[in-house]
Amino acid sequence: MDTTLDPLLGHVLDGRYRVDARIAVGGMATVYRAVDTRLDRVLALKVMHPGLASDAAFVDRFIHEAKSVARLAHPNVVGVYDQGTDGTYVYLAMEYVAGCTLRDVLRERGALRPRAALDILEPVLAALGAAHRAGLVHRDMKPENVLIGDDGRVKVADFGLVRAVDTNTTASSGSLLGTVSYLAPEQIEHGTADTRADVYACGVVLHEMLTGAKPHDGGTPAQVLYQHLHEDVAPPSRVAPGVAPALDDLVVSATARDPRLRPADAVALLAAAREARASLTDGQLDAVPPSALPDRGTAGSEDRTSVIPRPVPSRAAAEDALNRTSILAMPPQEPPAGPAPTRAGRRPPRRGVLALVAALLLVFGVGASVWYINSGQFTRVPGVLRLPQQEAERKLAAAGLDVRAEQEHSDVVPRGQVIETDPGRGARIRGNGTVTIVVSQGPEVVKVPDLEGRPLSKARDELRNAGLTPGTVTWVFSDKVAQGSVLRTEPGAGIKRKPGTAVAVVVSKGEPVEAPDVTGDSPGEATRKLREAGLKVEVETERVFSEQEKNTVAEQSPGGDTPLARGDKVTLTLSKGPEMVEVPDVEGKSADEAEEELRAAGFDVEVSRFFFGDTVWDQSVDGGEKAPKGSTVTIRVR
Template identity: 65%
Template sequence: MDTTLQDPLVGQLLDGRYRVEARIAVGGMATVYRAVDTRLDRVLALKVMHPALAADGAFVERFIREAKSVARLAHPNVVQVFDQGADGSYVYLAMEYIAGCTLRDVLRERGALQPRAALDILEPVLAALGAAHRAGFVHRDMKPENVLIGDDGRVKVADFGLVRSVDTVTTTTGAVLGTVAYLAPEQIEQPGAADPRVDVYACGVVLYEMLTGEKPHDGDSPAIVLYKHLHEDVPPPSALVPGMPFELDELVASATARTPDVRPYDAVALLGQVREARAPLSVDQLDAMPPQAVSGGHDNAEDRTSVIPRSLTVPRPLPVNDDDPADGEDPLNRTSRFQSGPPLPPRRRSARPRRGVLALIAAVLLVFGVGAGVWYINSGQFTKVPAVLTQKEAEARTRLEAAGLEVGKVRHQHSDTVKRGTVMDTDPDPGARIRKHDSVTLTVSDGPEIVKVPDVTGSRQDKAEELLKTDGLEPGLVTQEFSEDVIKGFVISTDPEAGTKRRAGTAVSIVVSKGAPVDIPDVTGDALNDARAELEEAGLKVKVATEQVNSEFDKGLVATQTPEEGSEAAEGDTVTLTVSKGPEMVEVPDVVGASVDDAKSLLEQSGFEVEEDRGLLGIFGDTVKSQSVDGGDTAPKGSTITITIR
């Protein structure tokens, strides 16, 4: 039975404008419908918040605020927000409707994608994220479900800025796994992290999944997946797809580096790396079908296996040394542009009998020349550079020599993704046409670059950070500690410590001195000038709060201080003083004649301390004979009222 028939919104006119036609999807935050804007007569998508969330005023306010912000993010690869409103308990967004499918649908149906298709999808996604990052937005929930692929091949990113409006976490195991698979390590360690690099990490995971058909980290529970994100690198796609170009391995490794500082700083930077990685790939490499691809039952080459037409994403260059045909001109008849004057009537063949003969001779010579060229090219004078990437240097030499080529220069370069001693690049590129017996330059991996952590203890913080970068490392987390021996602002220690060997690009934590600790004196109850002088003499700065408070101290004296007495502070730290408005005066209740318990309860509820005076005669009494402040009079809140008992 169609579940949409049970949905009360289907068939309704929401907010007097949007006619709800069908339910598209249900999520943890909202339900999405296909609807028609009756005012503008266009199909759109309505995201209607679940009523339970709509009852939360703070959530709705934030939802609306973020929706307005996203509506200003105009980009062709971002699902646009048209309108926002409420109709009774229904809070909604009116958004662009994309007829098509999600990337998750494609991966579920196709498994792994060809590198060309994966990059065709990734580039517009990064273009959308890049525009958002430069505008101050972070998506924070990038995954295949939020990548929409239209029937016309356009790629759109959905749920911009709205994915973090919900503060609760879905507890359904499948839903959690679907989200944690793309979380950056810093999102796990510091929930709420909102740096563009979390989107970069997620895009690296999505690229890995498109290339291999699998998520890089799996497990029986979300906790296992989270642990792997924190402690295991994303493996290279070539581990699952033999022959995968090392450029794509490096691209995934760069985007999914566990240390945020090692990743591209935003989606624009990652997009630049994608284009650099794509440029040297041959047609065979881009169109290689991975073994994980699902191909059964799909005979149409123009269906979803091609995902996006190339012309929609990467403009093709004009032919080299060839004129661009004018608008409307037949490109097969380029010479017509260079004719001048009115067309001439046809001449009789007898008028210039030699013209046909010359044309025939030219044609014969042309055919002969083309044939000779083809013969020359195919006569064994040329060959193709064999694919030797990821092979050991000796194996690469043997294969090149077997192809009739010589090994020229052998360069060495460090790499975090290519195994030490194996080929990571050739010049010319694999598959390029080359004359036999020419030389091929090999670039061999030296593995990850290993550097020693320099000794920066005793250096000023900024100088220490420069030294770390000079040695190929990255400054990491900076913490501060008190030190009797190290001057304030200078480095006490590093983690890893000096002399430790680490990969280039590793982040090094720095502990910086706060200077010798200063004991904060107690100045509450002192005159403001006296308190200021005492604190400044101790090497501290003083700030006076603009608001005053009631306290037990007289008006004009220091009521409170932050930090309090006994706390440790560094020299130059600030202590904030709040000045007293005097005690708060409270009316004293009349308790004469009441029982002792009732009198004490009533006085304490009014904010007073109670003291009993029983004397010799009131030892066994239980009735209040008199009170130190008469009922109806006022006394400072917190002061003591003495009751006499008889």
Template identity: 65%
Template sequence: MDTTLHDPLVGQVLDGRYRVDARIAVGGMATVYRAVDTRLDRVLALKVMHPGLAADGTFVERFIREAKSVARLAHPNVVQVFDQGTDRSYVYLAMEYIAGCTLRDVLRDRGALQPRAALDILEPVLAALGAAHRAGFVHRDMKPENVLIGDDGRVKVADFGLVRSVDTVTSTTGAVLGTVAYLAPEQIETPGTADARVDVYACGVVFYEMLTGEKPHDGDSPAIVLYKHLHEDVPAPSSIVPGLAYELDQVVASATARTPAVRPHDAVALLGQVREARAALTEEQLDALPPQARSAEHDATEDRTSVIPRSLTVPRPLPVNEDEPDGGEGAMNRTSRFRSPPPPPPRRGPFRPGRGVVALVAALLLVFGVGAGVWYINSGQFTKVPAVLTQTQQRAEQRLEAAGLEVGSVEHRYSDTVKRGTVIETDPEPGARIRKNDSVTLVVSDGPQTVKVPDLKGTRLDKAKERLKADGLQPGLVTKEFSDDVLKGFVISSGPEAGTERRAGSAVALVVSKGPALDVPDVTGDDLDDARAELEEAGFQVEVASKEINSEFDKGQVAAQSPQEGAQLGEGDTVTLTLSKGPELVEVPDVVGDSVDDATAELEAAGFSVDEDRGLLGLFGDTVKSQSAAAGESVPKGSTITITIR
């Protein structure tokens, strides 16, 4: 059944310009339609916000931000935004229409991809994100659904609806934006503070999924997946697809490091690593068909073109010093026409080897020696250290033995990015030439180094910070609280609490005592000396503001205090006093003869309070007979002026 028949927008024209022809997709925030721009006569995509969300200013702002952000990214791998507008309750974006499918469709239909196809998709995605990052934006919702693959093979990144400036910090709602399977750990721990490295992490997950056909972290609930992002490394793709090149494992490990500082700083940096990895792979490694692929029955040579068009092949040029393919008569004729007559035969005599013969023998011996050396090197005496990084120790030892090598010493080292029990590095390094039967040293990860949070209660703040650093931890956020039990400036508690195991280098928050809570007395209206004495006796320090203000109090008295009466401070905290320079004087207007309403309005506008004196004779009057302060007299602002009415 065609659901577009029930869509009220299909067949309508938005803004008198965009004719909606068919519904393409429905998302959480908007519905995408295929439409025709009747003004320019071109097919485009209309992204229309759900009417229920159009009344929410936050969603509308995010929607419009996408239009403005993407409009600045004139990049061939970014879906372009042409227009943005509103028609009745519909808020829409007019966008470039891509005839094709999403990367999610490709993965659903084909499972794992060949490395060549995965790289052909990843590189333009990173190029698009790199342009966004260098323009100051972060996508924050990278996933296969947002990678469009046109029928012509072009790859484009779509849906910048969660885009933010790189230096923007938004933690107002605490909500985690993005899709759970592709969230970086920092997006979960501190929502709203993400930078370009969250896109790098998501691309690493997407690359893993292209290579293996499955997500690295899965679970029965989103909470389980979030937990795995925080506490488990993304496994090496070769652990799922045996024989996958080590360089591809390295790209995934680098991009998905749980510590942001270890990742490439933006998509441009990751793109550089990806291109280096591709250059190191052989044709066989690039075209290796993974067992998880659901297109194995196809000709493998055509698989590389089913997602991305085959790149143009360049014929190999003839080397400069190589003979042309003409070994017959033509070659003979070219040399014979320059040949000189043969020399006469030498006279016979006693045989003495001349210099030429000696040189010839030496040359033959040299050639023989070089040939023997080449034979020796290529005769199986040497091999290469296999790629065993990110492999378990047992698996690494098996691969070394299969290569005819021995396992030397096994060293252990802490690592924040490599899973416990897997190989961090080898000596010699992978790919190095080594004599068979030689030994290879393995360095195995012990996982992240963990230390216990020390008990710091009752420790002075500076000493507590020194203790944390000595134990391999870092002092974190310091907050202050009142305490009747712990002296001011000493630690009340830590977060996490004492005895908790944490990764080395983790920050520990400290709660420091402000001492017992003291109530601030009210000293406004007091002389400065009296106010100072009262506050110091209560345990506070006193600071006098440099600027005085007009107030109801006499000059030199306290006009205001900060904090005010009733606030609580710790012993030794400062109370700031602002002195009065006396009341502000205002000239009294002349209101005699005015009506009561006019007189009252004029006096109040000048800053006075008004009191009416009607007496017996003025009960029914409406004209001011006299005023308590004479017209033109300067009176403190706020004073009460009495008007007599007749």
């Protein structure tokens, strides 16, 4: 990578960060290796391109997302230390990870064994799961953003920042193709991205790790986008025979084109991945995929292109050698001068030999004392992370260390394995010192309490006290549980769930009450009947025309055939009496014309025929008179 023209190299940004080397260039920013001159530590510096830095709205979103990610403390997320501006440069100071990216690994090894693929996928999902639960969506998951440290740790980079990226991130077809390969269909079609878009991208990445190839591959970005929208991701075994069905199911589920069919978030996908791993045999986990590349050794690895290069050897090792206790010992003294030898080969006087021995003993004694004070009484804490508790305790005891165990819940580390140690791996500790290990209790879970028969208000309090969230309330009729008390919960009593999980509550409406039909009754009589049935009554002020007599009940809502709960309200509407409408004069007209005209005026019609005629010669209500709307007018035809 040509860096000769980069003006930031050698520059001290914001009076603090000395830029030493350029690591990578992206569509939004350039990443440098830098040194924090205040804290004397190496870090990665992401500097926004000047063309984007001139957009105030873009910078605001860049800063806002940086603050969000900075609050996301997770061991598998690249940490954000600082954010600032120096002239036209807007930057982020981030954790520096010495190692390579998943893209480098895939380029060097081709397809990975299932065990290795899951070993990478699980910490990625743990990081995404923590972000999803914190309200963040990555939006640009791909192998380039998965960093693998020299110590084997897996970290996810560029959390949350890609939301601010616009077309500047797709300036070239190459970079666009690298991005579109992992876009979910809803991102392409609607421009929306929630947690399930990250799940889709992780499914594509897993497919690529298992097969060595992207599931959708076209000559142009447009072709890839079309395939995302119209073609399902094929099971990996179709490309790499031998991939276990459980892994096929995992990829197919995560990459469903309909987001509703995918796991809801990375936490759910992580659970599915662990379940799939548990179902596989060692042979299936360690199967070599057909497209795996032969190991090219360390020589090839030195020439690989890496977004996060391996660190340049520092002077620390040399300085450590210069500080060894041996150089602190006093130089040997010359033996005291004695009589000159009288002939060749004569031994020096005995006193001189004793003085020399004493001097050497003094040198070695001082050296040993200094060594013991500085190093001899110390040892290094061995690494025990992810080991079962008993194995970790044996390993620490073998190093001469005492162990104190503490328990802590973890969504990522399986139950019984070590989450962390204090002091940490590689730290110096006195040979008889104590190492505290934190052992996972597995995910924190609580049992759903048994709430049957509890009043709704008390049931909600009990759910909160148990660390759960009261969810939706559904009311149903029941002749076994009193009205207003809980029938059951969903999930049911005794089921274990994470703290904060919403629990739906089904509440009894009591036995159903049959409301009496009070249409045609006076308001007082109707009210009495309904109250005796245990119902509340409300009378509407507005009245309606009705076939019922004036000032009686024209309508009731709900109707008399609707089951109600005790205490439900019934609304009554009173009648203004029938609406009087003028009857058309249809005598002398044909039967069809007369019937049509009368119906149009709001009347029912009954035809009475004499012989075989078709002319109306009489009608039951004379034309011009008024009759109740909806009443029946009889016409006589001959």
